[in-house]
Each structure stands twice: as structure tokens, then as C-alpha cells.
Amino acid sequence: MAFVHIVLQGKGGVGKTLVATVLAQYIQDSHKNDGRLLAFDADPVNSAFSTYRRFRAQTLDMLPDGTVNLSDVNQMIDAALGHCGDVVIDIGPALFIPLANRLADGSIVRPLESQGWNVMVHSVVAGGSAQLETLEGLGRTIHSLPPGVPIVVWLNEFFGPIIAPDRHSFKEMKVYTSNLHRYAGLVQIPNKDPATFGTDLRQMLEKRRTFAEVIADADTRIMTRQRLTLMRNELYRQLDAILPTGLSME
Numbered sequence: 001m002a003f004v005h006i007v008l009q010g011k012g013g014v015g016k017t018l019v020a021t022v023l024a025q026y027i028q029d030s031h032k033n034d035g036r037l038l039a040f041d042a043d044p045v046n047s048a049f050s051t052y053r054r055f056r057a058q059t060l061d062m063l064p065d066g067t068v069n070l071s072d073v074n075q076m077i078d079a080a081l082g083h084c085g086d087v088v089i090d091i092g093p094a095l096f097i098p099l100a101n102r103l104a105d106g107s108i109v110r111p112l113e114s115q116g117w118n119v120m121v122h123s124v125v126a127g128g129s130a131q132l133e134t135l136e137g138l139g140r141t142i143h144s145l146p147p148g149v150p151i152v153v154w155l156n157e158f159f160g161p162i163i164a165p166d167r168h169s170f171k172e173m174k175v176y177t178s179n180l181h182r183y184a185g186l187v188q189i190p191n192k193d194p195a196t197f198g199t200d201l202r203q204m205l206e207k208r209r210t211f212a213e214v215i216a217d218a219d220t221r222i223m224t225r226q227r228l229t230l231m232r233n234e235l236y237r238q239l240d241a242i243l244p245t246g247l248s249m250e
Contacts, residue, residue: 002084002085002086002087002116002117002118003086003087003117003118003119003120003243004086004087004089004117004119004120005023005086005087005088005089005120005121005122006089006091006103006120006121006122007019007020007023007088007090007091007121007122007123007124008096008099008121009093009096009123009124009134009141010096010097010133010136010137010140011093011124011130011133011134011137012045012046012092012093014124014130014134014156014159015126015154015156015158015189016090016092016124017046017048017049017090018156018189018205019122019124019154020039020049020090020122021049021210022235022239023088023122024037024054024055024088025210025211025212025232026235026236026239026243027085027086028054029212029236036083036084036085036086037055037086037087037088038079038080038083038086038087039055039056039057039058039088039089039090040058040059040060040076040088040089040090041057041058041059041090042060042068042089042090042091042092042095042099043093043094044061044062044092044095045093045094046092048208049090052208052210054210054213055088057088058076058079060072060073060095062094062095066098067098068095068099068102070107073099073102073107073108077112080112080117081115096137100140100141101144103144103146104144104145104146106146109145119149120149120150120184121145121151121152122151122152122154123138123141123151123153123154124153124154125138125154125155125156125162125170126156126158126159126162127157127159127160127161127162128159128160129159129160131160131162135173135175138151138153138175142179142182145182147182150182150183150184151182151184152183152184152185152186152187152242153170153176153183153185153186153187154187154189155186155187155189156189157188157189157191158191158194158198170186171186184242185238185241187235187238187239187242188238190230190231190234190235192227192231196223196227197227197231200224201228204228211229211231211232215228215229
């Protein structure tokens with residue numbers, strides 16, 4: 001069972017590329033299809049995903065008028081259909097609306113599903129000042145997707161707790177309770193001590209390195225290695241509970 005994972009959020013700087021890299025690592029570290037990964041970076045402004053050498057992400061550019069070239073989208077779909085393994089597509093804020101429109105009209109989902117592929121969309125909800133905008137982005141994503149496309153919500157409380165003015169948690173918010181049938185699951189991005197875990201994660205991301213690369217590096221301090229291993233395993237366990245058994249770590 002092959003999956004195309006689409007990471008989609010209209011708000012930048014909230015951990016979207018982190019989600020894409022975790023998904024890519026999870027796939028590469030799995031034993032399904034020998035961990036073969038096909039990656040696309042559709043964030044022409046940031047393009048962080050494509051700077052990770054391990055993923056070899058192909059880029060999808062934006063036209064001068066702010067739209068996306070349909071032939072580029074078709075080439076991306078063709079490449080996915082010809083790939084033996086899972087696919088991760090990181091869509092940046094600049095292409096959120098044009099590609100969300102392509103998702104809505106079925107021009108991306110239908111060709112993939114007709115060939116036996118499963119499409120899953122991942123959206124980030126962040127706390128703090130980004131909470132309202134990311135919740136709105138999730139709402140737009142839900143309404144733009146064909147009904148059968150499952151959504152995974154990644155909860156990122158690095159910028160603050162995700163909590164409504166009435167003190168309700170995300171699971172008590174209307175965007176969740178009214179759309180339970182649309183969600184494949186939730187992933188809580190570990191929010192641990194920012195002076196230790198936070199620093200380790202930030203440095204890893206800034207250097208465009210993966211968990212495996214940092215953990216295997218002989219120059220990595222023992223405590224840093226242990227903290228990153230704990231964080232990776234915590235994320236992987238949550239993905240194990242959402243994704244098909246064939247993608248689980250052994």
C-alpha cells in the first residue's frame with residue numbers, strides 16, 4: 001500500500017518542513033519497499049526541504065503571477081506514479097492556495113487514487129501567536145480536500161500551548177469535533193525543555209541534518225544523542241499508530 005503524504009499549511013514558520021523531514025526519515029528508516037522515498041519541495045520561498053541531501057527532494061517552482069505550472073504538477077504526479085515507494089510533498093505558503101485548488105478539483109488526488117495510491121494530508125497547528133492562523137489554515141484544508149482524503153494534524157506547542165480562549169484543548173475545539181470523520185490521527189510534536197531538547201532540535205534543523213545522521217555522529221555528545229533518540233522514537237511511535245503496519249519500524 002503506497003502513500004503520497006502532502007504537508008500543507010498556509011502559515012509559514014510553524015514547523016511544516018519539520019513535519020516533512022520527520023515523515024521522510026520515517027519512510028527511509030522503515031522496511032517497506034526498502035525505505036525508498038520520493039520527495040518534492042513545493043516551497044519556492046523557503047525551499048528548506050530540498051536542502052537536505054539525504055532526501056534529494058525535487059523542487060516545484062511558482063510562476064511570476066503566483067500560480068503553479070500545471071505541467072510541473074503533472075510531472076510530479078507522473079513521477080509519483082512511476083515510483084516504487086512512498087512520496088512526501090512539502091507545500092509552502094506561497095503555493096498553498098494554488099495547490100489547494102488543485103487538490104479541491106481532484107486533479108492531483110484522482111489520478112493517484114485511480115492507480116491504487118493513497119493520499120494523506122498533514123497539517124500543522126501551532127500554539128502562541130500562530131494558533132489562530134494555523135487553525136484557519138487547517139479549516140481551509142478540510143474544506144478544500146475531497147471527502148475521502150484523511151488528514152493528520154501535527155500539534156506544535158513550541159510557540160505556546162494550543163488552547164482556546166475558553167480553555168478548551170484542541171480535541172475540544174469545533175474544528176476537531178465537527179470533523180472527526182476526516183482525521184486519521186494526531187501527532188504531538190514533543191515539547192520538552194527548550195534549553196536542552198529544544199537546542200538539540202534547533203541545531204539539527206539549522207544544519208539540515210536528520211536524526212540518524214546526528215545520532216550516528218561520533219562527535220555528538222552522549223546526552224544530545226539520547227535526547228534526540230527519545231524525541232525520534234516518540235514521533236515514530238505516534239506515526240506507527242496512524243500509518244499502515246507495513247510502514248512501522250521493526
